[in-house]
Amino acid sequence: MLVLDKLSKSYGGRDVLAGLSHTFRAGEFVAIMGESGVGKSTLLNLIAGLDAPDSGQVLVDGTPMAALDDAAATRLRRTRMGFIFQAFHVLPHLSLRQNVALPLLLNGAIDGRADEMLDAVGLGGRGADFPRQLSGGELQRVAIARALVHRPALLLADEPTGNLDPDTAQGILELLRRETRQSGAGAIMVTHSHAAAAMADQVLLLTRSGLKLT
Numbered sequence: 001m002l003v004l005d006k007l008s009k010s011y012g013g014r015d016v017l018a019g020l021s022h023t024f025r026a027g028e029f030v031a032i033m034g035e036s037g038v039g040k041s042t043l044l045n046l047i048a049g050l051d052a053p054d055s056g057q058v059l060v061d062g063t064p065m066a067a068l069d070d071a072a073a074t075r076l077r078r079t080r081m082g083f084i085f086q087a088f089h090v091l092p093h094l095s096l097r098q099n100v101a102l103p104l105l106l107n108g109a110i111d112g113r114a115d116e117m118l119d120a121v122g123l124g125g126r127g128a129d130f131p132r133q134l135s136g137g138e139l140q141r142v143a144i145a146r147a148l149v150h151r152p153a154l155l156l157a158d159e160p161t162g163n164l165d166p167d168t169a170q171g172i173l174e175l176l177r178r179e180t181r182q183s184g185a186g187a188i189m190v191t192h193s194h195a196a197a198a199m200a201d202q203v204l205l206l207t208r209s210g211l212k213l214t
């Protein structure tokens with residue numbers, strides 16, 4: 001379970017989030033929508049612990065993220081979370097297979113599922129290629145394979161289908177659903193796409209006054 005408790009964040013004196021509270025139940029697939037600039041990516045970054053709130057706290061299974069030291073926070077992210085960022089953060093000097101296998105290797109697991117996940121995102125047989133040989137949509141799919149490969153308990157996805165054509169996007173959304181259902185994982189997906197939001201258990205709208213059910 002993930003609890004957001006009165007989260008506030010401002011940049012340069014301008015409030016982006018002001019006292020936002022919400023509880024996400026374990027295993028729930030939630031879509032967050034809202035107008036550009038309202039703070040959706042900021043919220044995901046706070047949940048991921050990649051940025052700190054000015055006030056308020058994020059609790060993961062009852063533990064305040066702020067109470068963890070850097071090593072413990074990194075361990076929590078590495079073992080329990082999967083990330084799909086808007087900028088894909090695919091490492092240029094690693095092959096696609098090595099990129100996808102990274103969460104497994106960092107967790108001391110064998111990298112057996114990397115090829116299976118490349119296959120699942122439509123990049124089977126391209127494991128030895130390097131990121132520079134890929135299109136934007138293909139890079140996004142590598143990032144998706146990497147986010148799922150270690151079966152995280154919580155998937156955080158920022159516009160995971162933003163660079164994909166509608167058919168490929170649909171296939172990827174089905175993969176996200178299938179993988180999270182199989183492992184009982186929760187997901188928080190920021191999206192402008194109504195097709196993407198339609199497959200979530202719950203769609204929330206982020207506005208200046210907080211998160212609301214649609």
Ligand SMILES: Nc1ncnc2c1ncn2[C@@H]1O[C@H](COP(=O)(O)OP(=O)(O)OP(=O)(O)O)[C@@H](O)[C@H]1O
Pocket residue numbers: 011012016034035036037038039040041042043
């Ligand atoms: N590091 C930063 N420094 C200064 N301002 C920032 C920073 N990060 C975000 N902002 C500002 O905070 C506001 C919210 O940004 P955020 O990226 O969270 O919006 P968003 O809802 O995800 O938008 P979009 O749908 O366009 O991706 C924006 O006005 C943005 O300019």
